[in-house]
Amino acid sequence: MSVAVINYDQPMRWEPDSRGRLEQAAISLYGERGFENTTVAEIASRAGLTERTFFRHFADKREVLFAGGLLLQELIVSEVSGAPDSLPPVDAVAVGLEAAGAAIQERGDYPRQRQRMIAASAELQERELIKLAALAARLAEALRERGVDDPAASLTAEVGIAVFRIAVERWNEEDEPGDLPQLIRDSLDQLRAVTAGR
Amino acid sequence: MSVAVINYDQPMRWEPDSRGRLEQAAISLYGERGFENTTVAEIASRAGLTERTFFRHFADKREVLFAGGLLLQELIVSEVSGAPDSLPPVDAVAVGLEAAGAAIQERGDYPRQRQRMIAASAELQERELIKLAALAARLAEALRERGVDDPAASLTAEVGIAVFRIAVERWNEEDEPGDLPQLIRDSLDQLRAVTAGR
DNA sequence: CTGCCTGATGTCAGTTGCTGTCATCAACTA
DNA sequence: TAGTTGATGACAGCAACTGACATCAGGCAG
Known part of the structure; x- marks a missing residue:
């Protein structure tokens, strides 16, 4: 050696x-x-x-602009895998996404600059979307390893990513960057309110 | 003239x-x-x-491969706009998506062939995803016109698209094409079950 | 110490997607 | 009948990518 x-x-x-x-x-x-x-x-x-x-x-x-994304993906997946078994799937996903949110926030100005660049270019948006889709696929896999069956696993993952996207989008539009993990929690609550069958 | x-x-x-x-x-x-x-x-x-x-x-x-998508988008949006005011947002979206599902099914073999082509090419998947994102944006707009406030409108639209994606995906993976609108309904029910915070 | 090997880089030629510009000319219009 | 228009062709050019081969400092085996 x-x-x-x-x-x-x-x-x-x-x-x-x-x-x-x-x-x-x-x-x-x-x-x-x-x-x-x-x-x-x-x-x-x-x-x-x-x-x-x-x-x-x-x-x-x-x-x-997407090279660093792998680390974030690994963080999210490991958080989901490590979440207590008692946690329902959506909440396990939420744990992972909030951790990602926190990590993003710690990186200072760059994430928001980057997000603005992406928002300015259709080509970059396409790449961003397919990266998020890949993340959703990995998330679904992690859920399956938790024993979640497949239609539910994919759905939960995909919806989790949708919530994440919206939260990040709102975070980027703020003048002063707010609390991203909190925004993620809020979005998830909104989702619950919205899907709660009347 | x-x-x-x-x-x-x-x-x-x-x-x-x-x-x-x-x-x-x-x-x-x-x-x-x-x-x-x-x-x-x-x-x-x-x-x-x-x-x-x-x-x-x-x-x-x-x-x-995406030129025809505009018509589908218009169909969905008009269905959502035309849905009874009493219908909650998610269900209005569901109406639009089921209509789209029915329209797709009527087109015979082509939609499934096309979907398989897309699945075989990352480049095409990127395009597909951004088209769906555009559709989500139009959907959110239609919801806002129904008086739904904005965090909820975007979220509902985005989640609706996620449900739609999963349903279409499952439909494509079937050996014999099943009932797409039904698959969409099923996926939405799954979603409700999954997000129903205990 | 010597000489081989390796891996990161350079060089160069080529393909393909896509764009700008100008020419052409049938069909329409006045 | 003359002028206009709109869809197409012809051609030149740029930029993103790829494959093949050359170069050579540093590490390694002997």
Whole structure:
């Protein structure tokens, strides 16, 4: 087994953390001129790399903004799996989503900037939606592992995501960022009120 | 006011219904080789037209499969708007979605083929999702016009779409196509059971 | 110490989706 | 009969992506 050694004195072949530099470059350019008005060549150039290298790190131009989503997904799923068995499915999902909300809030300004970028581009919205759909699928799986049967599991997951979406949307529209987990709880209550058969 | 006259004898400059021919060509090619493996040039060629003309009729390669969606959207919205005022929001939405389900069912095999194509391509799924999101937005608007306040309106619309998605998905997975409106009703009942906070 | 190997990057050529611009010309209109 | 219009073609060009091969610092085996 070998140990990674970082050499601080001798010149390396390349500057380190090219992926991180690409991410930074992309986000700042998207912020400056908008997503559609920046080319991958420009991103690569600002990062001191080539276009080809960009595509080695990110599947496509949009993916830069969604690379971090996996961690959030894992957080949510682990929270759902770890929730007490006594908790009904919707509430288990709520636990996961609130944890995600809290995590998002801790990241400062970036999530809201990012959300505004997405709102400004149909292409990015499409990507966001399919990521959320994937999350819903993972959520449904987690519910099935809790013993929830399948029509109910998918439905609960999908509806949970809908609640989450609306809460995040409202959170983004606020002038001053409010309490996201609280917004999620509120939305879920609203949902209950709305579906409660008359 | 002028009357459209169709000349059956004299040669026209172009074969009629180029848009329809493009649509047919695209759908059959997508079915034969899959969406990703067919180029717009091939579609245009099969339709006896040029690539440029394809893009005059359809905003992009995917849009061919979603062109008809507008009518369905209008159907749903008009059903919701026309539902008795006494009906609670969720049920008004249900009326619209069931009508859509019935309309889809009447179209024979095509909707299920189309759905299978979409399921086979991430790109198409993205488009599908954003179309459904647009539908949810229109639905929410229709609810607001019924006097439903906004957090509830968006939530109801979004959740209605989630129910619809799941029902259609299950319908597509069946060997023999079952009763879609019924599936929608069932899914909604499931939802009620699931959200009924104990 | 030497020489091979590996992995991250560069280079380059090519495909495809999509757009702008201008030309064409049958059918309609005045 | 002359002018206009609208659907199409022709063509050039950009940007997103992909495949194939070259490069070479750093690590590793001997």
